[in-house]
Amino acid sequence: MRVDLDRVVEAAQLIPRQFIRTAQYRSEGISRLLGLEVILKIETANPVGSVMGRAAEWWFESHPAAHRVVCASADDFGMAMAHAGRSRGIEVELFGPTSADRAKVDALRHAGTTVRLDADDPEDIREEARRYGSMVDGMLVLDGEHIELVEGAATMAAEIEHLDEPPDAFFVPLGSGTLALGTATWCHARMPRTRVVGVGAEGAPAMARSVREHRVVTTPSVSTAASELAVRVPSEPIVVPLGSALDDTALVSDRHMEQAAAALASHEGIRVSLSGAAALAAVAVAAPSLRGSTVVVAVTSRAIG
Numbered sequence: 338m339r340v341d342l343d344r345v346v347e348a349a350q351l352i353p354r355q356f357i358r359t360a361q362y363r364s365e366g367i368s369r370l371l372g373l374e375v376i377l378k379i380e381t382a383n384p385v386g387s388v389m390g391r392a393a394e395w396w397f398e399s400h401p402a403a404h405r406v407v408c409a410s411a412d413d414f415g416m417a418m419a420h421a422g423r424s425r426g427i428e429v430e431l432f433g434p435t436s437a438d439r440a441k442v443d444a445l446r447h448a449g450t451t452v453r454l455d456a457d458d459p460e461d462i463r464e465e466a467r468r469y470g471s472m473v474d475g476m477l478v479l480d481g482e483h484i485e486l487v488e489g490a491a492t493m494a495a496e497i498e499h500l501d502e503p504p505d506a507f508f509v510p511l512g513s514g515t516l517a518l519g520t521a522t523w524c525h526a527r528m529p530r531t532r533v534v535g536v537g538a539e540g541a542p543a544m545a546r547s548v549r550e551h552r553v554v555t556t557p558s559v560s561t562a563a564s565e566l567a568v569r570v571p572s573e574p575i576v577v578p579l580g581s582a583l584d585d586t587a588l589v590s591d592r593h594m595e596q597a598a599a600a601l602a603s604h605e606g607i608r609v610s611l612s613g614a615a616a617l618a619a620v621a622v623a624a625p626s627l628r629g630s631t632v633v634v635a636v637t638s639r640a641i642g
Contacts, residue, residue, distance in 0.1 A: 338577075359496065376632065388638070408479070411438075481575050509616055511586060513571075535585075563612040
């Protein structure tokens with residue numbers, strides 16, 4: 338999981354325009370509410386409604402011979418991979434939990450994507466996707482296990498470099514680690530004074546613990562409605578580089594994410610998922626210690642339905 342910054346620059350040139358050069362601006366209302374300078378990086382106004390559109394597009398650009406793809410996601414990552422595959426005439430089949438967001442599943446199926454909801458545990462879903470992929474000779478693509486996904490996601494951080502001044506901190510959802518690793522690697526190389534904080538859910542602390550301990554730490558279960566953060570068994574290839582790249586991690590409750598989502602709806606008129614509001618939730622919790630700072634918040638996933 339060694340990120341090549343030249344590849345990130347190349348990705349920014351080749352990823353379709355609708356996914357890149359996204360809005361980044363100071364939120365007057367949220368800055369006033371929290372008592373610090375808050376710059377929002379909005380990744381929700383694209384065909385898949387999330388930052389994962391960047392990652393999926395670059396994966397397919399990097400694998401032109403792909404003919405059939407299997408993913409263990411019926412959420413943001415799965416939606417992004419399905420859209421990118423569909424635009425290239427490539428079949429993408431998705432496996433997700435029985436508790437998957439019905440609006441997202443319906444949208445995927447309406448677009449012609451095969452979605453199988455066969456289990457509840459995230460690891461059971463990944464194992465089923467692995468088994469099926471080997472049966473049908475499909476390429477298995479898992480979030481957190483492919484450097485091309487990290488490089489594509491890192492193009493978001495590359496755009497932050499164009500702010501007038503480097504921010505003091507950049508908060509991003511932790512999830513499977515793809516976005517966090519790309520962001521932290523780019524910032525440390527190009528904006529070394531900017532701290533990068535990966536945000537997880539209190540009900541799914543495995544990734545945050547793994548990053549802190551520089552080893553894979555698992556939990557017996559997860560308990561969060563923030564599906565993109567519901568990691569029980571982190572991917573081993575990404576844990577060590579994340580541990581070296583991130584400056585810190587934070588865990589937030591579902592209630593704090595709900596409050597952050599409500600603030601984004603009230604002050605900015607955007608509807609986001611709990612995962613998409615996680616970074617702002619962490620900033621809100623840490624606001625007293627961030628007084629006088631300029632903080633970038635990645636708003637990564639919209640709510641649908």
